[in-house]
Amino acid sequence: xxxxxxxxxxxxxxxxxxxxxxxxxxxxxxxxxxxxxxxxxxxxxxxxxxxxxxxxxxxxxxxxxxxxxxxxxxxxxxxxxxxxx
Numbered sequence: 001x002x003x004x005x006x007x008x009x010x011x012x013x014x015x016x017x018x019x020x021x022x023x024x025x026x027x028x029x030x031x032x033x034x035x036x037x038x039x040x041x042x043x044x045x046x047x048x049x050x051x052x053x054x055x056x057x058x059x060x061x062x063x064x065x066x067x068x069x070x071x072x073x074x075x076x077x078x079x080x081x082x083x084x085x
Contacts, residue, residue, distance in 0.1 A: 002034045003018075004016060004018045008076075025042065038069050043064040047061075048060075058083040064078050
């Protein structure tokens, strides 16, 4: 498991443990698993999928950045909200 936090300019959108994260980087999707190497990228526009305990939380994100460090994924987005199913 890894710790994931998603925040926007308005509020914290998600905080919790996850098995995997798939997010829209500036030029394509990026997949993150536990113990991923340190990594940082600009965030694009699209759906960030956070998988935990067999469930997937889907968030619409746009702009900002994604950082992976010490088994923690931080998504700081210009906008982030629950995605329509």
